[in-house]
Amino acid sequence: MSDPSRPAGGRVTTPYEGRVAVWDDDAAIEAPLRLHRTTAPPEWMDYNDHMSESCYLLAFGDSADAFFRFLGIDEAYRAAGHSLYTSETHLHHRHEVALGEPLEMTVQLLDHDRRRLHLFHEMRHGDTGTLLACAEQLLVHVDMDQGRSTDLPDQLLERLEALAAAHAGLPRPDVVGRPMGIRR
């Protein structure tokens, strides 16, 4: 398996590091959110010149990071001791991705409670719109000092309510909530 890590800094980074979160109460909320576009880079390719499996999760992770900043979770929020941790991901690979293909990511809020978010991510070809991959992600709000889950602050819960209302009319994708299995 090729090494998909990005060279910069010798660790896993995201393109949104350092970008400060700015929520606008009056702005219309896209349904689904389109917060991240990218182009499949050479370091994501395997020996067959197709995107490595784990790089689908890198791309979804970058889109999730853009989503965190959209919601209000940036470096300052994390420095104050809280963050969203991934608790589960369930990824569906639909098509191979080749070097240089434009990738357009979307995020849909499926469900949430006071400390958990269930997101649905799609990766589509930026020109043709073909669905390349999709993923469910379950996130938990964590108090990093205590090392345990904790409720989101009211301000972020209000934003999630607004987001949930904006996404209420979106269709629920058929893979959502479905366990992996061989169906006959």
Next chain:
Amino acid sequence: MPETSIAAPFTAYREQVRPEWLDYNGHLGDASYSIVLSAAHELVLEALGLSADYRESHHASMFTVETHIRYLAECGAGQTLSAETFVVEADRKRLRLHSDLSADGVLVATGESLYLHVDTAAGRTTPLPEDRQRLVDAMRGAHAGLPRPPHLGLGVGVRP
């Protein structure tokens, strides 16, 4: 391959956490767990004669169609990762593997992969050749008595 030689579970994978797998917190990043899971499962495919050499010789390959990871604990630099893998189910074209991933012996994640056997020239699924099917069936048989974790039948969701 006689059934007695098949490890249950399969435990060949062992690797130190690499610095390039770490995120801003110095912990293994979300996507890095999937690198580890793929590497552990690739060793199973190798034991089944379905890895790189097979792709070359048969113009066919096991394609990952689904990956489900449950993140249970953080791990970081200097730790040694290992996997305990079993065959959950399989048929003539499909293989489903489950792994417990541990760091220094402590469970940090579980991961499942679903593979399709694809004829790479024709670009479509095709049944496994008989010799490979026998190896898959033997491993599935050797793993049939292992305990099934309850999360195998669960999808992702916000549960009460």
